[in-house]
Amino acid sequence: MFTVNEMPGQIDGSLVDELSPTCVSTLGHLRDHGFALGLTPNRRPLKFVGTAVTVRIPHLDSTAVHMAADMLRPGDVLVVDQSGDLQRSCFGGLVSYTAKARGAVGAVIDGSVNDHDETLAYDLPVLSRGFSPLTTRIAGIEGAINVPVSIAGAVVRPGDVVFADSDGVAFLAPEEAVGLGALLKAKEDAEIPARASIAAGGSIAEFSGAAAYRP
Numbered sequence: 001m002f003t004v005n006e007m008p009g010q011i012d013g014s015l016v017d018e019l020s021p022t023c024v025s026t027l028g029h030l031r032d033h034g035f036a037l038g039l040t041p042n043r044r045p046l047k048f049v050g051t052a053v054t055v056r057i058p059h060l061d062s063t064a065v066h067m068a069a070d071m072l073r074p075g076d077v078l079v080v081d082q083s084g085d086l087q088r089s090c091f092g093g094l095v096s097y098t099a100k101a102r103g104a105v106g107a108v109i110d111g112s113v114n115d116h117d118e119t120l121a122y123d124l125p126v127l128s129r130g131f132s133p134l135t136t137r138i139a140g141i142e143g144a145i146n147v148p149v150s151i152a153g154a155v156v157r158p159g160d161v162v163f164a165d166s167d168g169v170a171f172l173a174p175e176e177a178v179g180l181g182a183l184l185k186a187k188e189d190a191e192i193p194a195r196a197s198i199a200a201g202g203s204i205a206e207f208s209g210a211a212a213y214r215p
């Protein structure tokens, strides 16, 4: 059975503008949930912020991925839950090409990807479990588009903010992301004088607060 829900509302452009200059790991200094752990980028450097369009497939059948790729809009991120099958690839050259042609800004695949060399030219940033020559099939068994999914330990809802860079990816509800860019930037800016101080012989432990725990 296939479920195809409506496309989610897209995240506000201001969220994209505010989060884009900041690092995902700066968010990792502040919270523990919402990170997909164990996914790696197809190339570095990598950076994108966009709207989650979610897909859930049974391990073998990527019919719903091909349906969803056709539905992508500029600014979207294709997010695929392969129901725990991390070895198969549902995302190769033609799916990548389609996503890029529709204006998607990236993809997050909780499974493997294929057609590495072909996709270099398409310049679509992708985080996944790695590369594999074993692919899914168009089997017409089942699949769901724009339902909540589970991605490497994170719950992702359609319309969530996908915040990705060379270190990995975090997912946020759009309301959680309001004001977050400014907070992350302030935290990053605070390191500028710290670097000058460390270069002059100063202490990272004093800067971070670790020094307070010295026995």
Ligand SMILES: O=C([O-])CC(=O)C(=O)O
Pocket: 062, 089, 090, 091, 092, 093, 094, 095, 096, 114, 115, 135, 136
């Ligand atoms: O078709 C697939 O599912 C994977 C693939 O090789 C492609 O996208 O070119």
Ligand SMILES: [Mg+2]
Pocket: 092, 093, 094, 115
């Ligand atoms: Mg292919």
